Amino acid sequence: MSLKVDHVTILVKSLTGSMPYYTKLLELIGFTQLRDFVWTDNNGFFLQFNQAKEGSREYDRYGAGMNHIGFSAPSAEFVIDLQTKMKASGFDVPEIQNFDGVKALFMKDADGIRFEITYYPPGMAVVE
Secondary structure (H helix, E strand, O other): OOOOOOEEEEEEOOHHHHHHHHHHHHHHOOOEEEEOOEEEOOOOOEEEEEEOOOOOOOOOOOOOOOOEEEEEOOOHHHHHHHHHHHHHOOOOOOOOEEEOOEEEEEEEOOOOOEEEEEEOOOOOOOOO
């Protein structure tokens, strides 16, 4: 038996600065806000946001710890639409990466924490 992941807690330098980004992103990928700083996919998975302690170390993409969170998109068009809507909301959004039909969008929050939204064509592995 393997256990199901039920939540991820993300610490940010500034809840005030980070939550507009997360509010828009999470709404666009189908999450529902339960209360301040807590979101759910309505299928038993939760994202919780808290304020990092003053003076704690910064997020480092290649340092020990979480590198990024990946979500599977239902279509390539979903990834393109998400990129367009995040840009229209004023957020800095990179170009979509193409890997043999896989469409991957790696966005960063204000602290540099990356969220991956990717469409995988049928038969393509999520991780290699």
